[in-house]
Amino acid sequence: MLYQSTRGSGDRLTSAMAIAKGLSEDGGLFVPESFPRLSEEAIENLVTKTYSERAAIIMGLFLDDFDPQEIIRYAGEAYNASGFDDAAIAPVRKLNNGAAGTYFLELWHGPTCAFKDMALQMLPRLLTTSLRKTGEKREVCVLVATSGDTGKAALEGFCDVPGTRIMVFYPRDGVSDVQKLQMTSQSGGNVNVVAVEGNFDDAQTGVKAIFSDESVRAELDEQGYFLSSANSINWGRLVPQIAYYVSAYCDLIANGEVKLGEKISFCVPTGNFGNILAGYYAEKMGLPINKLICASNRNDVLADFLDTGVYDKNRLFHTTVSPSMDILISSNLERLLHELSGKDGGAVSGYMAALSGAGRYEVPPKVRDELSRMFAGGRCSEEDTYKTIADMFNKYGYLIDTHTAVACKVLADYRAFSGDETPAVVVSTASPYKFCDSVLEALGQEPSADGAQLISVLEEYSKTPAPAPLRALDGKTPRFTESVPISNMKSAVMKFLG
Secondary structure (H helix, E strand, O other): OOEEEOOOOOOOEOHHHHHHHOOOOOOOOEEEOOOOOOOHHHHHHHOOOOHHHHHHHHHHHHOOOOOHHHHHHHHHHHOOOOOOOOOOOOOEEOOOOOOOOEEEEEOOOOOOOEOOHHHHOOHHHHHHHHHHHOOOOOEEEEEEEOOOHHHHHHHHHHOOOOOEEEEEEEEOOOOOHHHHHHHHOOOOOOEEEEEEOOOHHHHHHHHHHHHOOHHHHHHHHHOOEEEEEOOOOOHHHHHHHHHHHHHHHHHHHHOOOOOOOOOEEEEEEOOOOHHHHHHHHHHHHOOOEEEEEEEEOOOOHHHHHHHHOEEEOOOOOOOOOOHHHOOOOOOOHHHHHHHHOOOOHHHHHHHHHHHHHOOEEEOOHHHHHHHHHHEEEEEOOHHHHHHHHHHHHHHHOOOOOHHHHHHHHHHHHHHHHHOOOOOEEEEEOEOHHHHHHHHHHHOOOOOOOOOOHHHHHHHHHHOOOOOHHHHOOOOOOOOOOOEEOHHHHHHHHHHHOO
């Protein structure tokens, strides 16, 4: 299987080459030229397998230049009891007395308690192997822009991995206290964390600008470095995410909740579009998905796009209680546009040029029709986010975070509006203990402390256990305190690399 840029230029690459490069030199993202198919028989054969076995099989279909035994070994190392606190790795929950046909796919049982672990426990293994396969001798510097969860998951995954360095940029005032402490207290001799004086879009734009700067690439090459990415712009980040959609369907079959071939829907809290895009790719492979419901918070650029076919970032940016969704430039949408435009690199380049210049673009009716076939969108206010957290806890004793709450509300609204009662899975992306202050406030409690100190407060009030990695944050002090304006991001990278 070969990969090409969404913008149509450059060579066709193997998966190892695409993962090593991270981002195409024309600014595009790497995508597979075709998609493998999953028959009903193939899905049925996955039902009795473990999560790591399912993941290895799905990833292996896209990574056919890797030795199958390598993928099996890496999946076994990435998804096991030493890193995840649930043996199912990505369990599907059905609530007692909950709404019929509604399930929760919990993706936060890994070492950093967010869904990014599902990919970032695999990416370091895929990237270092890709470097070896492509004959790369230079040291890789992994650059990351984060809206909260990717940063810590990437730092954890790459910590002290030989031949790598990792630098994370996060919006100074755009992550929760727990998320910030997770990142700034990270151990490891090859890591660095810097706050950006701006929002996530600023950080992401700054990282992309560094990637596309030829003078930076040349200077780093002289010093024996090259750049790669751990954001979902890297195909090695995205391909492991396809696996948990397939796994969730298999679990529903195993538990007798759906029959083989029966369609289900997924409602996904969405910011950069990578998570929900993995679901779209699963559907292209043949997974029986009815709808992918894109849940937005007040930063509802994606919900508007799905409603109108117009992507317009020219709007107020809101800092919300679901910060990982506080995004106005959804990078992975470019990959979807590539598919819906018939793999027309020129069309995609035009959309991205319009977004860069005017801050908006509009897709033609044919693309809008394809969007409507597979996707629905909705938005959730801050007030409804709080109310949903309280309702879920008071009615079902189920504690959810702010992002999962957005998805719960949007799914309810979608069902009320459409009348669609297809069984649906809410993709639960983070532990509620990463957002203690907001969750406590939603439950009618006045937060009486700051940051990690609130973890024990929420434990005591909710009578639920906090994940061990978050409980261990109490008493930790930050290692990294640097903050830079957007204009100084490049110099910060150069300083880090000496």
